[in-house]
Amino acid sequence: MGAVILGTGSCLPEKILSNHDLGKIVDTNDEWILSRTGISTRRISGQGEATYQLGAAAARKAMEMAEVTVEEIDLIIVATMSAHMLMPSCACFIQKELGAVNAFAYDVNAACSGFLFALDNGDKFLRVEKGKKILIIGTETLSSRTNWEDRNTCILFGDGAGAVVAEYQDNERGVIASNLLSDGTLWNLLYMHTAPSCNPDLQLADNPGSHILMEGREVFKYAVKAMEGAIRDLLSRENVDMDSIDLMIPHQANIRILRKLVSRLGVKEEKVFINVQKYGNTSAASVPIALDEANREGRFKRGDLLLVCSFGGGFTWGASLLRW
């Protein structure tokens, strides 16, 4: 049908930052963070855990599960907004790290929706280039893009990576369809500058540095509405009803966003995979990390119908349906 996932992998940095630890950095506390976000801990990268290194480690685990060698990989698509360099891409660094000599590689930036957009890219590539094998990776070190003095944002994010190996198969398995959307007019509700421009004419007076800025309440409202709309449209287009979904794997931004979304959709909570309490919002890495954990915990089996959805800066959002 479409891109069939042959293996999943993830990699989380060793260092754990608790809400209690954050209370020593900014004016906050465990009770506030937990009740507003559902997050207890997040992982923070140290040396040897750069964005591309986490991504490569996740990719190795996915290839191991898929029983695919690195030489068999034809394409590497990496979703990230926190690579350690703007150029070359994070994907090229991962290619080098893995020794994927037969692959071409590029990055996708759709903020927290990046993995869904990359999966759709990969799916469409495989439907044309049948017989190829690809790696799709979401990897982030948002700790490097967080203002550690801003309690509105620094409590939310974490580092990590997730990866999948995929190929086309002529059967009922794989990505069925995706519904991806963007609205650039809402960019200023969630954004991050680059380094200041070297061209004085293009310098922005209000560039405070390359870290995340957010209007939390607005983002919250849009996120719920947007993901609900994307999911309803996708399911109705594909003639699938909500009860046929075996497991929903949403972007892990905030437990309150997830609970509201799930209750509006009428999905039972036991059919939703949630790990935001452990890792916070890992942006483009959140869906593939959750997919890998759910896979390794045996939360779904061959033939199950999975629904993934995401929302992020841009705004970007969407949903995908997969037959495992």
Ligand code: COA
């Ligand atoms: N600890 C303690 N108090 C905090 C705090 C923190 N970490 N962060 C903010 N506050 C304070 C605010 O200063 C404000 O105080 P005031 O009333 O004296 O001004 C109060 O708490 C309420 O702030 P508000 O921003 O209205 O809180 P909220 O209920 O909207 O929760 C978020 C804030 C960020 C948790 C919530 O808006 C949210 O989850 N938004 C979505 C964010 C997200 O998921 N973004 C990524 C999407 S991909």
